[in-house]
Amino acid sequence: MNRIHKLFNTKKDRVLSIYFTAGFPKLEDTLPIMEAIQEGGADIIEIGVPYSDPVADGPTIQESNMVALENGISMKKLFAQLEGFRDKIQLPVVLMGYLNPIMQYGMEAFCKKCQEVGIDGLILPDLPMQQYLDEYKELFEQYGLVNTFLISPQTSESRIREIDEHSNGFIYMVSSHSITGAKAGISEEQIAYFKRVKAMGLQNPRLIGFGISDSETFSKASEYSNGAIIGSAFIKVLKNSKDLKQDIQAYLKEVLH
Amino acid sequence: MIKVDEKGFYGRFGGAYIPEMLHPNVEELRENYESIMASQEFQDEFRGLLKDYVGRPTPLYFASRLSEKYGAKIYLKREDLCHTGAHKVNNTIGQIILAKKLGKKRIIAETGAGQHGVATATVCALMGMECTVYMGEVDIARQHPNVERMKILGATVVPATSGSKTLKDATNEAMRAWINNPVDTHYIIGSVVGPHPYPEMVARFQSVISEEIKWQLKEKEGRENPDIVIACVGGGSNAAGAFYHYYNTPEVRLVAAEAAGLGVSSGKSAATTALGTPGILHGSKTILMQTEDGQVVEPHSISAGLDYPGIGPVHAHLFDVGRGEFVAVEDKDAMAAGIELSKLEGIIPAIESAHALYALNLIEYAKDDVIVINLSGRGDKDLDTYIKWGKY
Numbered sequence: 001m002n003r004i005h006k007l008f009n010t011k012k013d014r015v016l017s018i019y020f021t022a023g024f025p026k027l028e029d030t031l032p033i034m035e036a037i038q039e040g041g042a043d044i045i046e047i048g049v050p051y052s053d054p055v056a057d058g059p060t061i062q063e064s065n066m067v068a069l070e071n072g073i074s075m076k077k078l079f080a081q082l083e084g085f086r087d088k089i090q091l092p093v094v095l096m097g098y099l100n101p102i103m104q105y106g107m108e109a110f111c112k113k114c115q116e117v118g119i120d121g122l123i124l125p126d127l128p129m130q131q132y133l134d135e136y137k138e139l140f141e142q143y144g145l146v147n148t149f150l151i152s153p154q155t156s157e158s159r160i161r162e163i164d165e166h167s168n169g170f171i172y173m174v175s176s177h178s179i180t181g182a183k184a185g186i187s188e189e190q191i192a193y194f195k196r197v198k199a200m201g202l203q204n205p206r207l208i209g210f211g212i213s214d215s216e217t218f219s220k221a222s223e224y225s226n227g228a229i230i231g232s233a234f235i236k237v238l239k240n241s242k243d244l245k246q247d248i249q250a251y252l253k254e255v256l257h
Numbered sequence: 258m259i260k261v262d263e264k265g266f267y268g269r270f271g272g273a274y275i276p277e278m279l280h281p282n283v284e285e286l287r288e289n290y291e292s293i294m295a296s297q298e299f300q301d302e303f304r305g306l307l308k309d310y311v312g313r314p315t316p317l318y319f320a321s322r323l324s325e326k327y328g329a330k331i332y333l334k335r336e337d338l339c340h341t342g343a344h345k346v347n348n349t350i351g352q353i354i355l356a357k358k359l360g361k362k363r364i365i366a367e368t369g370a371g372q373h374g375v376a377t378a379t380v381c382a383l384m385g386m387e388c389t390v391y392m393g394e395v396d397i398a399r400q401h402p403n404v405e406r407m408k409i410l411g412a413t414v415v416p417a418t419s420g421s422k423t424l425k426d427a428t429n430e431a432m433r434a435w436i437n438n439p440v441d442t443h444y445i446i447g448s449v450v451g452p453h454p455y456p457e458m459v460a461r462f463q464s465v466i467s468e469e470i471k472w473q474l475k476e477k478e479g480r481e482n483p484d485i486v487i488a489c490v491g492g493g494s495n496a497a498g499a500f501y502h503y504y505n506t507p508e509v510r511l512v513a514a515e516a517a518g519l520g521v522s523s524g525k526s527a528a529t530t531a532l533g534t535p536g537i538l539h540g541s542k543t544i545l546m547q548t549e550d551g552q553v554v555e556p557h558s559i560s561a562g563l564d565y566p567g568i569g570p571v572h573a574h575l576f577d578v579g580r581g582e583f584v585a586v587e588d589k590d591a592m593a594a595g596i597e598l599s600k601l602e603g604i605i606p607a608i609e610s611a612h613a614l615y616a617l618n619l620i621e622y623a624k625d626d627v628i629v630i631n632l633s634g635r636g637d638k639d640l641d642t643y644i645k646w647g648k649y
Contacts, residue, residue: 101551150277
């Protein structure tokens with residue numbers, strides 16, 4: 001069974017997913033960061049695949065992408081780093097990236113490689129639902145990869161239902177009209193949106209992302225969903241860290257308390 | 258047939274590869290643009306402004322001295338005489354009327370050299386709408402007069418400080434700004450790029466160029482179809498406009514002049530079809546300059562308007578199926594062609610358009626062929642570059 005399904009079968013609330021950019025802050029930090037996230041008590045690891053033009057991301061993640069590319073990360077290098085990571089990591093791991101680098105690697109070769117190294121799912125923000133259904137759904141299923149769609153406060157109810165129908169892991173709820181890391185805190189308007197989606201009784205679990213940064217926002221988001229995703233705030237911890245392991249664990253302890 | 262399909266594809270290029278956050282906006286546009294554009298009310302306002310505000314129809318000018326030199330009948334389509342100095346305004350007039358009909362209150366746009374930014378700021382002033390233009394920090398420094406023009410017109414210019422700080426990054430920033438302001442804002446994309454329906458919508462607004470060429474040529478030559486149409490291609494909006502009504506007339510050759518910068522193989526080039534491979538950029542599948550690992554490569558051209566790592570999906574398709582002839586023009590040759598036109602015809606062209614002029618030296622044609630070159634913009638904005646170049 002896919003690790004994402006296994007996770008949500010046993011854990012229904014306060015699921016914490018942590019995003020970081022592969023090859024950042026240093027090229028070889030990918031695996032040590034994964035280990036520290038696991039030891040720190042998070043539930044899902046989301047690895048960002050760096051891209052020169054990440055349009056859905058705010059300044060913090062853009063910068064981490066640039067630094068990682070300057071460090072020399074590439075799809076091949078990332079897969080080399082991930083070789084054998086399942087000896088140490090038991091958490092579900094998803095790759096988050098933009099289509100173009102994957103297309104150049106070859107979509108099928110990419111999916112195959114994901115399965116080989118032990119990746120459980122994908123989040124591809126610029127892959128729209130229709131293209132996924134037309135071109136990639138079968139491929140993802142063949143290689144055991146769970147695809148995750150995003151929804152935002154602008155997404156209509158009928159489209160949310162359609163997305164729910166075609167999802168089989170979790171739905172990524174973008175918390176506001178925003179790119180990643182754009183806003184701090186959670187507004188009344190956002191809570192109304194969280195409640196509205198919660199009341200829809202979707203079949204898939206929901207994780208809330210964008211603007212989640214600390215214990216307070218994590219707990220607030222978890223009240224209306226199955227948990228949350230932290231990205232930009234975690235990247236800031238990595239950026240300023242002198243001791244990755246210690247700082248990651250301290251940060252996660254704070255978020256989860 | 259060269260025609261966009263229901264999903265926004267020209268052959269294998271096009272589509273709408275956008276984050277879900279933009280889906281409602283793009284879908285709203287896709288569902289409404291055709292019916293709005295087809296309405297009499299829209300057409301009256303659009304045609305009226307093109308005539309009285311932009312100054313259309315622009316002349317189709319028989320360039321006798323240039324013709325004599327090259328041994329062909331060469332006509333220049335004078336888009337350089339449009340208000341604001343280039344063809345860009347045809348599209349911004351169309352999109353701002355559309356935005357108003359959709360009930361939008363704010364306009365955002367990206368710009369490279371600043372021509373599209375100026376054309377957008379102009380129509381926003383005309384319609385009394387709030388305008389924010391995203392422009393790469395590097396371009397802001399090298400296109401200072403256009404930055405000030407936008408500000409005089411009442412626009413806010415926001416520097417794009419990410420990536421290479423040029424047009425590609427300004428486009429990223431504008432897309433991000435749209436994600437952050439999805440409800441009341443319309444994004445006026447300046448070229449035939451971006452997610453469907455933008456490439457087709459912008460091409461239709463620009464198609465007035467070839468619509469006019471047809472009847473103007475009929476008056477002058479007794480025939481609607483030239484033997485060859487030549488236009489420069491960055492993203493490709495002026496070329497799409499000049500080619501549009503000839504896409505499916507195979508006897509008309511379509512020549513697209515790309516910017517080869519310091520030379521196609523110099524590493525400092527923007528010759529996308531020569532150097533690029535299929536990929537996804539700014540929401541559509543097209544041909545783009547990229548590394549083996551799928552990272553977008555920073556292009557180079559002396560002309561900021563051609564300094565883009567991709568091309569519109571319709572042009573990728575014209576290239577793919579062999580309907581378009583693509584030539585690559587180096588900086589030095591474009592500059593020489595610009596100076597040559599200045600001396601022969603008394604017209605200082607934009608350096609973008611000078612690339613199209615130089616294509617005369619790269620293609621085969623018969624004596625007395627009728628050739629239309631789309632003179633997409635005037636050279637005022639490029640005076641500094643001409644002066645620095647010297648050799649005139």
